Amino acid sequence: MDDRLRTHLTTHQRGMFALLKKMVCINSGSHNKIGVDAVGRVVTDALAGCGLSATVIEEEAIGNHLVVRTPCPPTDAGGVLLVGHMDTVFPADTDFTGFREDDTRAYGPGVIDMKGGLVAGIFALKALSAIGLLNRIPIAFVLNSDEEIGSGRSKTLIRQEARKSTCAFVLEAGGLNGEVVTARKGNLSARLAIKGRAGHAAFAGANKASAILEMAHKTLAIEALNDPDRGISANVGTVTGGIGPNTVAEHAGARLDFRFNRPEDGERLKNRLARISADTRVTGTASTLEIISGRPPMPAGDANQSLYARVEKIAGRLGIPVSSECRPGVSDANTIAQAGTPVVDGMGPIGGRDHSPDEYMIKSSLPRRTLLLACILADFAGKR
Template structure:
């Protein structure tokens, strides 16, 4: 991979310098075209799944003849959390790191997938590996438009690899928590603050009670996390607030824990403390947990052995964040995440990638794909 290192970093820079925030369809589609061009000459079939409101998805397939053998799924996303009007737009490098929006989350991972396929094509193996690479446009906002596509492809595969960033100590993700995202809306009764008594129906006061009850759901021993992330409400300091809204985030280890959390949330929202107020809970999105099972462990052990032969140190990790690996896991196939390059501070203006990890993880992925497909 060292031979192609300049091309890898040139492609990374080109993609990072295109803003592809989840709501920037023009930018996401531009990244998709760059990827399709980069794969030209590999004999791959590239299908564009058109979307109107969001970026188009790409589905890339190898030319392997149809067999009874189930294939391999690669997954990566082209969108980032940085909106079109962000000030964080530049790509730069120093001796050890590359910096830029999405450099590890996850345009670096896309480069890993692209050049692993190019390497396998160069040695004539792509015709023998049944593989599909799904590149979606909406992962950072819950993969609502691509979730069914990903699950459909996972149902036809034997195993999967997701190209989110690897950990700084060589972690590969063997399990992930599930999540729920919700909106809580409180309605009260407006009035002049100067004439309000102790019985005022303030939506903000009720939201304060709701916030305390929701935050009390945090239970580290059980793996529950609850967070009231944003709160808005009212129209001015001299008016009793008629309306308040909060956005909520929850993480959990097991599917049944998610059901329990949801039930407890609905009970909290119906148990209002301030007379004259009502609260409504809406579940916005969610992903089920990606459990650490025996099949994931066996796949990880296989990858770890290959990495050992390459002199690459790996460690398994249960990661609290969610990704499209959570969706893939529901198909009942083994899936490893964090197969992309190593870095940190993603979702911030300090996002960086360790440059040495880009060719290293590309080599690892190429060898792993050849191995799981039974190729030397």
């Protein structure tokens, strides 16, 4: 079975890169609904003729989600869940556009995060269809449109599908040394707004109600929450405020990011952040804290390790190096883990510098990782 899948995918390598280029050249920033929906149509067209069903879940403000299913109904134990996202961090007006490649790398917005992973998922399914296995494997492939902005609209969908599944694979990028992800930290994203009292700087006394001054006190308190020994990171990422150097700032704002390994640490961070917000150091100012989004940790439990062992065995058979890692970034795998479903992430091709104008994919990794995914899925049909 491995050889049949390898032969099919080798024959269709040119098609993989053609599809990758087509998707990368469509801007699909999270808030570009037209672009994200266009990527969804490309996915549907690419899978036409494979006997799959495709359900579009309509959204008004963001792109539509897409759920693709094989014709095989889930067993009592459930099916296999694939998850990938169609949105990127690059907005419609980005200067980082187009697709280019050299001998070893491909470049472009979303090439590795995660349109390369989508291509791997699509061609794995196409390969299984070509050898007649899709009607023997219950697979649901969820392609969401809002992962880069916290999956606020798609979390419920992903959680529902996870609860119906035996296991899941998420198609985020693999590590540069072949790593796949068996654990992730949780995260918390928040916004802090401070209101003071405006005035002329020349006449402001020692008791001026400066929102920026209050923000400075809070910035130091928030940064003091960093605890590397416990795996906790706290970051004040952006700060805005004031209207000019000769004016006491009436408003200030900050965006905050936290990462943690344990659910209880996430709750503790929320409580401590609330106390910091409520503790006014500059008289005449008031603070408002808003929790924007968050994902629970994805622990490296026994179920994930067992699923990874299955991946490792198949990868060894294929001569594809893999290892496991805990990744500090978050993904939809965190939501799947919260549902209690074993999950391995980082199953997409290998690359780096994502979220930057230097984003790249190592081209040779795309066919290798697609083959690995196809053989893993075939394993659920009891084939070798």
